[in-house]
Amino acid sequence: MRLLFLGDVxxxxxxxxxxxxxxxxxxxxxxxxxxxxxxxxAGGFGITEAICDELLGAGADAITLGNHSFDQREALVFIERQHRLVRPMNYPPGTPGRGTALVETESGARVLVVSVMGRLFMDPLDDPFAAVERALGDCPLGAAADAIMVDVHAEATSEKQAMGVFCDGRASLVVGTHTHVPTADARIMPGGTAYMSDAGMCGDYDGVLGMAKEEPLRRFLQKTPGTRLEVATGPGTICGVAVETDPKTGLARRVAPVRLGPHLSETWPAFWE
Structure with missing residues (x-):
């Protein structure tokens, strides 16, 4: 199976x-x-229903979220009816939405999409490892799912790497999001799980994490209240990771980073060309 994960839009x-x-x-x-x-x-903060539909219409099969899941208050409502929109599953019980989605591909294969949020330097949510353990136990690779993609929305690379080790042999891909900077460690782990510490972002890299440069720089220089952060308006770069899985096991056979657009050196999975 051919899988593509794209980092924070x-x-x-x-x-x-x-x-x-x-x-x-x-x-x-x-x-x-x-x-x-x-x-x-949505302007760097959350997602709206119209934007969710836009991304799905462009070809996404599922959309994961993170610490900005509910910055747009309408997400509290429409996430309940949009089963392909997945917020971190370790939010407290009673939080609207769901933390996993089982996507059926055109060929009939089943892909489990899991979203989880780290706790180091982040909001103190429930234990992400226990949450992922439940997800993998409820829908194991090779039995209930033909592939499993885990999005670890976290600040610390140590926590992301630990999650990769924790899932190795039980997921097709474990990929980090949140820091908006693509890492150079895309690899297949000993148990057969593809891993990358951060997929990077899809946005304008001629800024600060996708935001216009001036206000973030001013905040570092002056440490005083200022204006609201605004999205940088230059052309966007697509960043993510591509994985090819073994049809028999669902584990990764090949993995490659994806970077397409200005400002960064381009790379893509040559094995699919």
Missing amino acids: VGKPGRAAIAERLPGLRARWRLDCVVVNGENA
């Missing part, structure tokens, strides 16, 4: 890049399942 530049490139990539690489992190898609 930041505002209009990220959405535009996905709208422009993803339909062609799905056809060119014959992708079976695409998952996009959309927690910064």
Whole structure:
């Protein structure tokens, strides 16, 4: 199976890049399942129903979220009816929405999408490892799911790597989001799980984490209250990770980072060309 995960979509530049490139990539690489992190898609803070529909319409099969899941208050409502929008599963009981989605591909294969949020330097949510253990136990790879993609929305690379080790041999891909910077450690772990500490972002890299430069810089220099952060408006770069799985086991056979657009050196899965 051919899987693509795209990192945090930041505002209009990220959405535009996905709208422009993803339909062609799905056809060119014959992708079976695409998952996009959309927690910064609405002006850098949260997601709206219209933007959710826009990303799904562009070719995403599921959308994961993170610490900005409910910055747009309408998400508290529409997440209940949109089963392909997945917030971190270790939010407290009673939080609207769900932490997993079982996506059926055109071929009939089943892909479990799991979203979880780290706790180091983040909001103190429930234990992410216990949450993922429940998800993998309820829908094990090779039995109830043909592939499993785990989005670890976390600040600390140590916590993300620990989650990769924890899931090794039980998931197709464990990938980090949140820091908006693509890491150089895409690899297949000893048990067969593909791993990457951060997928990077889909947005304008000529800024600060996808936001216009001036206000973040001013905050570092002056440490005083200022204006609201605004999304950088330049052309967006697509960043993520591509995985090919073994049809018999669901584990990773090949993995490669994806970077398409200005400001960063481009790379893509040559094994699909």
